[in-house]
Amino acid sequence: MKTRLIVAAVCVPVLLVVIFLLPPWAFGILLGAVAAVSALEFIGATGALSVRRMLGYCAGAAFLIPFSMSFSTSILLGVFVAILLLIALLVEAILAYDTAHAMPFSHLCLAFFGGAVIPMFLGTLSTLRAIPEGFLFGDVGLFFDGRFYVLLPFAIAFLSDGGGYFAGLTFGRRKLIEKVSPKKTIEGSIGGFVASLVAMLIFTLVMVLEFDASYTLWAVPIYGLLGSAVTQLGDLAFSMMKREYGKKDFGHLIPGHGGMLDRFDSMVFVAPFVTGLVFLLPLFLQG
Secondary structure: HHHHHHHHHHHHHHHHHHHHHHHHHHHHHHHHHHHHHHHHHHHHOOOOOOOOHHHHHHHHHHHHHHHHHHHHHOOOHHHHHHHHHHHHHHHHHHOOOOOOOOHHHHHHHHHHHHHHHHHHHHHHHHHHHHHOOOEEOOOEEEEOOHHHHHHHHHHHHHHHHHHHHHOOOOOOOEOOOOOOOOOOOOHHHHHHHHHHHHHHHHHHHHHHHHHHHEOOOOHHHHHHHHHHHHHHHHHHHHHHHHHHOOOOOOOOOOOOOOOHHHHHHHHHHHHHHHHHHHHHOOEEEEE
16 A cells, blocks of 8 residues: 555656646657557557567557647547558558468457557547637537646546545455456445545535636536446456456556556546546536
């Protein structure tokens, strides 16, 4: 636990500096690096590729997708990079077919998931950061600068994870889904829901009191509870993948957490979910 807290104490201030003091493309670079490392960890854990050239394709695309999405609220550039990666993988697979370096189609799908799907989902954080202040939401109101909205998925994911961890450590008795994640408990899951809901209540209150934001009160439980549900689903989904391939962690890069993907696994799903909510059902807008 001590190691996890030390890592958080170092990484959280760095993240806040990048979000609030640097331009959106700087956040895109940081996110691209996270996605590239996560892609390599995923592909390595699943054994999808052994050709170094193709690993380079996946790592390069994984970096470019979130970076390209930091320049606009549109995801089209990211989609274009993902298509280029798919073309490259297909060409390599066709040329290597029925040779000593033949690549099973299942491996191609895993490589695409690691090199494009994970980065695309994480890249929606870049989309949130790229929201310009005054961005019009129908006839209802204007958006704040994207720096505020990009905090939402981080608050939901990290506090849901943290609340679940400490609630499970303190009160955990009954296993949630032991075969998928042996350490997770029902009590820990409930703690995650509570922590996420409280986080959204506090976040909304701060925006109202400090920035005179208008808000949608009934959206708070949607962000908090459904956001925590998606966070926990993401965590369980990647735990299932690790079990299937006989891995305890995706890597060993971050002390106390495992690999980069072990830290951001739940974010892979909650980031696009919250991004969709921000544009479809904004929690707060300029008053």
